[in-house]
Amino acid sequence: MKNICKIIKKTQLCKEVFDFEVEFSHRPLPGQFIHVLCGDGVFLRRPISICDYNEGILRFSFAVRGEGTKRLANHNEGDMLDILGPLGRGFDTGKSGEGTAVVVGGGIGIFPLYFLSKRIKTEAILGFRTKDAVIMEDDFKSVCSAVHIATDDGSYGFHGLVTDVLQGRLEKADVTSVYACGPMPMMKEIKRITEDMGIFCQLSLEQRMGCGIGACSVCVCKSKGEYKKVCQNGPVFNAREVDFDE
Amino acid sequence: MKNICKIIKKTQLCKEVFDFEVEFSHRPLPGQFIHVLCGDGVFLRRPISICDYNEGILRFSFAVRGEGTKRLANHNEGDMLDILGPLGRGFDTGKSGEGTAVVVGGGIGIFPLYFLSKRIKTEAILGFRTKDAVIMEDDFKSVCSAVHIATDDGSYGFHGLVTDVLQGRLEKADVTSVYACGPMPMMKEIKRITEDMGIFCQLSLEQRMGCGIGACSVCVCKSKGEYKKVCQNGPVFNAREVDFDE
Amino acid sequence: MNDIDLTVSIAGVTLKNPIVTASGTVGNGWEISRYYDLSELGAVCVKSITLNPREGNRPPRIAETPSGILNSVGLQNKGLDFFLKNDLNNLRKFDTKIIANISGGTIEENCEIAGRLGNEVDLIELNVSCPNVKQGGIAFGTNPAMVKEITQRVKDKCKVPLIVKLSPNVTDITETAKAARQGGADALSLINTLIGMKIDVNTAKPVLANNIGGLSGPAIRPIAVRMVWQVACCTDLPIIGMGGIISGEDAAEFIIAGATAVAVGSANIVNPAAGLEIKNQLTDYLKRKGIQSVSKLRGTVKIN
Amino acid sequence: MNDIDLTVSIAGVTLKNPIVTASGTVGNGWEISRYYDLSELGAVCVKSITLNPREGNRPPRIAETPSGILNSVGLQNKGLDFFLKNDLNNLRKFDTKIIANISGGTIEENCEIAGRLGNEVDLIELNVSCPNVKQGGIAFGTNPAMVKEITQRVKDKCKVPLIVKLSPNVTDITETAKAARQGGADALSLINTLIGMKIDVNTAKPVLANNIGGLSGPAIRPIAVRMVWQVACCTDLPIIGMGGIISGEDAAEFIIAGATAVAVGSANIVNPAAGLEIKNQLTDYLKRKGIQSVSKLRGTVKIN
Numbered sequence A, B: 001m002k003n004i005c006k007i008i009k010k011t012q013l014c015k016e017v018f019d020f021e022v023e024f025s026h027r028p029l030p031g032q033f034i035h036v037l038c039g040d041g042v043f044l045r046r047p048i049s050i051c052d053y054n055e056g057i058l059r060f061s062f063a064v065r066g067e068g069t070k071r072l073a074n075h076n077e078g079d080m081l082d083i084l085g086p087l088g089r090g091f092d093t094g095k096s097g098e099g100t101a102v103v104v105g106g107g108i109g110i111f112p113l114y115f116l117s118k119r120i121k122t123e124a125i126l127g128f129r130t131k132d133a134v135i136m137e138d139d140f141k142s143v144c145s146a147v148h149i150a151t152d153d154g155s156y157g158f159h160g161l162v163t164d165v166l167q168g169r170l171e172k173a174d175v176t177s178v179y180a181c182g183p184m185p186m187m188k189e190i191k192r193i194t195e196d197m198g199i200f201c202q203l204s205l206e207q208r209m210g211c212g213i214g215a216c217s218v219c220v221c222k223s224k225g226e227y228k229k230v231c232q233n234g235p236v237f238n239a240r241e242v243d244f245d246e
Numbered sequence C, D: 001m002n003d004i005d006l007t008v009s010i011a012g013v014t015l016k017n018p019i020v021t022a023s024g025t026v027g028n029g030w031e032i033s034r035y036y037d038l039s040e041l042g043a044v045c046v047k048s049i050t051l052n053p054r055e056g057n058r059p060p061r062i063a064e065t066p067s068g069i070l071n072s073v074g075l076q077n078k079g080l081d082f083f084l085k086n087d088l089n090n091l092r093k094f095d096t097k098i099i100a101n102i103s104g105g106t107i108e109e110n111c112e113i114a115g116r117l118g119n120e121v122d123l124i125e126l127n128v129s130c131p132n133v134k135q136g137g138i139a140f141g142t143n144p145a146m147v148k149e150i151t152q153r154v155k156d157k158c159k160v161p162l163i164v165k166l167s168p169n170v171t172d173i174t175e176t177a178k179a180a181r182q183g184g185a186d187a188l189s190l191i192n193t194l195i196g197m198k199i200d201v202n203t204a205k206p207v208l209a210n211n212i213g214g215l216s217g218p219a220i221r222p223i224a225v226r227m228v229w230q231v232a233c234c235t236d237l238p239i240i241g242m243g244g245i246i247s248g249e250d251a252a253e254f255i256i257a258g259a260t261a262v263a264v265g266s267a268n269i270v271n272p273a274a275g276l277e278i279k280n281q282l283t284d285y286l287k288r289k290g291i292q293s294v295s296k297l298r299g300t301v302k303i304n
């Protein structure tokens, strides 16, 4: 649904990441996303994950990457945003009841995982480039039973990849489900690891989008040999069904 | 010259007319204009007359017409504007020493005449659509020896055209120069009247502009059988030299 | 709004208003029907249909350009059978006309699709101009002789009026327009997308996996208006005009230039309710101008 | 900035950097030289020159379109004699190359202009693609055989290298590019403007008094990049790429696509210092990417 939403809170999480809270009347599910008009001069909407939802207030966070997110970041409290959503299929949390669930996020991939972590019992493994880019650690700590941070340069937490941390964590054999969102190489590796160990795993994928509602067929990824629409059939897919080597 | 200028005052003169004061370090002449970037999503600059200038503060007023002026009007005090100027050739005030000068403005044509009226002894004849559109009457009263207002619908002042008022005023035979700015039919009529009576007259013309600096040759008007650039050879032309019937 | 007559006729088929969806931008109607009632539209034109399912090009398939979109979907669709069995029944629930856009890779394939569509749909739009496929598509669409031949042969199999969709990637669009007319087209639609490319300067790689794609959106509107005007000047066939329409006034611009109906494409991608909003804005425009019937607006351009 | 080598060579003429002004957008240099030193540019390409003075089309001559400009100046200029006597001497004061863009109405006129220019300028750009004049212009530019012939005959009279400026209003730009090469062109420049039209829906009149005009600006950039890439693939002639360049990264995009130099047009109209700013931004881009010489960037597009 199309909504004109008032920004009620704007904060800056780190150098290039902003956090908005907007009035929003539709209740979303973890893993769903919104599709936002960024302002004059930017034609297409930009997809952003829902980071949290609470009694009519939707939270989303985004990194400034190009023209769209730059224009979006120029908005201030009190401004109105044209938002489409909630869109897409979220995480399947049915499978995570029995054992421990782990969410694995890399960079801007952590945002949808926070909303998910509030709903299920989980541990978090979060990866960042460097210490200054580490964000939302306290948020995750308040909802997860454990939070492991990794940085690429070792300036904070574990020195290395989230996939290394995950591999270590899985050795305990108590983990029954993994939910991940992040850059492609990370997702590919997590698919491999969880498949090898027979662990249920869902990935939230990214693809360049047009409509965001399943009408234009631009946002596809290969799943079981077929092109599926990330905006409609995803963004969350079962890791097993994603074909990365396309 | 290109200037990034801070808006220090924004007022609304009537329903669709806004008045801005900006910091501006180049001293302009009456009749010159500025060329303003209106904001994201508007590609070309928009030409606006200089309405006043005082110790580093430039004033301009504009009516909201289309996309450009709409975006411009969205700016607030404290915002920065990218302004080119002062541009063009202003009014020739040398000729107005001897007798009485009259400025004749129609609608948005009144703005450059205010700056001019501050510099020379003059009476003003100002035309508007209707009473609610009458603006800057007090401004002109404070600098002109007399101010005559005409409205198209007779809701305020004289019921009729500024050219009728002018014709009446010229009967006294003390007027030696006329400066006019307004819609084409008005300008054409003023050229005819002043030519018939042998009175010195200058017109400030409008034409759709590109560069505003004389480089792209789009903004022409016919003058003495040739296309002249309004932005460079004008916007002020001697009425005698303007060929309207093109 | 009821006092204004919005009906238009395309080759004997009456549309309740001139607003049509442009092929490929609303899928087959399922998704946008959640945003408004498709019965509000003059017609729905579906995503290009091929005989067999097509998987389309590799992603990324979209890039944003100044006031425009580049796309390289490449005719992904589930094929004719699926269309006949599923999409069509859904579309029939709405009180609107159905235009089947067909995009076979060969003349024969197009003939077969047209034949099998029979009169299950209200109109057939023959896409001879898709820039995103290797065979067929644009190869037909830029050669007047080919346009005439394919039109003739497909028309022969059509039980409903045939619209030919023209490519703007030509030196002279009046040539292909006239060729389509000679081939027996009942109406023309234009423009399809212009071929474009965008390179990511950080990676030196084209943003689209297909390297090139079709440019649509407001950026191309001046080109589209010019072509609609040129074609309207050289033929009496009804025209469905499109290319960058995002408001009711844009729609009016195409109708003034000579279009009988207009299609909304990229605007749907930005705003799923675009079709409905543009219809309402066009109605407001007609009211403001005191024009009682949209057909009175058609071709009223006053050339300087 | 001195450690980066910006020099490029167009048919043996060395430009100190790849930034050129596009014809018609900076007049003959007088005006923008008040905004920056023209010696900062690789070359200045002047407004199209005709043998005799031309008054151009009636105003209005410009309209804004989404991310673009429509213009219908129609080659207003003071003629060859005035250029030789006045503009040329002024331009010579700057340490930059001079490109004379010539736009005669007939082959003979172009030959005469080229002959009389002799080697007073560094390069001649033959405009066979102006959409705003009735004879000459685009009629030459869209027909490969004509392009070849005019190139041949003008080349014959040229004492300096000849650049042929191609029209984008064609089905296949590689055809006209190859024709120009066969005719003996030393370099190619592309693209000129696309033909467009804008109608004021309040008056139903085209905004331009000339009804149609040439579309330029960022809106057409994806089309221009595609054409530069296509032409670079089919010929070894140096290319001056243009169409919607407003930043250093845009300039880089054209060079990656295969252009040796780039021309800045519409950007000058919005910002008189555009040429200088784009040059500086391109230098920053090269530094950021660690590319020592701009010629190393040329044609580096990694096709998917």
Ligand SMILES: Cc1cc2nc3c(=O)[nH]c(=O)nc-3n(C[C@H](O)[C@H](O)[C@H](O)COP(=O)(O)OP(=O)(O)OC[C@H]3O[C@@H](n4cnc5c(N)ncnc54)[C@H](O)[C@@H]3O)c2cc1C
Binding pocket: A033, A044, A045, A046, A047, A048, A049, A050, A060, A061, A062, A063, A064, A065, A066, A067, A068, A069, A070, A108, A111, A112, A205, A206, A207, A208, A209, A235, C063, C064
């Ligand atoms: C389902 C989904 C959820 C997302 N959630 C978030 C989030 O919570 N926080 C966040 O910071 N980012 C998120 N992203 C990525 C975000 O959409 C892009 O960073 C953003 O679109 C970049 O736009 P831009 O104009 O700033 O960059 P540009 O690179 O200038 O964008 C150019 C075009 O590419 C597209 N694009 C660029 N990067 C991406 C990308 N990674 N994924 C999809 N499209 C892209 C843009 O949408 C635009 O159409 C999400 C993406 C998807 C698909």
Ligand SMILES: Cc1cc2nc3c(=O)[nH]c(=O)nc-3n(C[C@H](O)[C@H](O)[C@H](O)COP(=O)(O)OP(=O)(O)OC[C@H]3O[C@@H](n4cnc5c(N)ncnc54)[C@H](O)[C@@H]3O)c2cc1C
Binding pocket: B033, B044, B045, B046, B047, B048, B049, B050, B060, B061, B062, B063, B064, B065, B066, B067, B068, B069, B070, B108, B111, B112, B205, B206, B207, B208, B209, B235, D063, D064
């Ligand atoms: C020298 C000069 C001085 C001016 N001074 C003033 C002033 O002090 N106050 C004021 O309100 N207006 C003034 N104008 C008119 C003002 O420039 C236009 O109203 C404005 O450009 C409209 O832009 P828009 O985007 O809102 O309208 P649109 O109609 O959407 O503009 C579309 C295009 O047409 C051009 N255009 C439209 N109307 C005019 C016009 N009347 N003259 C020139 N170009 C036009 C625009 O610049 C733009 O390129 C002046 C014009 C000129 C040439």
Ligand SMILES: Cc1cc2nc3c(=O)[nH]c(=O)nc-3n(C[C@H](O)[C@H](O)[C@H](O)COP(=O)(O)O)c2cc1C
Binding pocket: A210, A216, A218, C022, C023, C024, C025, C047, C048, C069, C071, C073, C075, C101, C103, C127, C130, C165, C191, C192, C193, C215, C216, C217, C218, C220, C242, C243, C244, C245, C263, C264, C265, C266, C267
């Ligand atoms: C994402 C996308 C997919 C398209 N797919 C098709 C298609 O399958 N068949 C077709 O004939 N045209 C297709 N088009 C072209 C549109 O129907 C239309 O001709 C073009 O986009 C111009 O209109 P617009 O500027 O309003 O989008 C597609 C356009 C877009 C943007």
Ligand SMILES: Cc1cc2nc3c(=O)[nH]c(=O)nc-3n(C[C@H](O)[C@H](O)[C@H](O)COP(=O)(O)O)c2cc1C
Binding pocket: B210, B216, B218, D022, D023, D024, D025, D047, D048, D069, D071, D073, D075, D101, D103, D127, D130, D165, D191, D192, D193, D215, D216, D217, D218, D220, D242, D243, D244, D245, D263, D264, D265, D266, D267
């Ligand atoms: C106002 C204007 C005038 C132009 N005049 C000429 C001209 O006289 N000769 C010519 O060859 N091209 C002319 N052009 C085309 C430009 O040189 C250039 O090819 C085109 O604008 C595309 O580049 P751009 O998008 O950077 O403007 C003109 C363009 C504009 C906008």
Ligand code: FES
Binding pocket: A208, A209, A210, A211, A212, A213, A214, A215, A216, A217, A218, A219, A229, A230, A231, A232
């Ligand atoms: S973005 Fe249009 S189908 Fe997914």
Ligand code: FES
Binding pocket: B208, B209, B210, B211, B212, B213, B214, B215, B216, B217, B218, B219, B229, B230, B231, B232
């Ligand atoms: S606006 Fe460019 S010459 Fe006047």
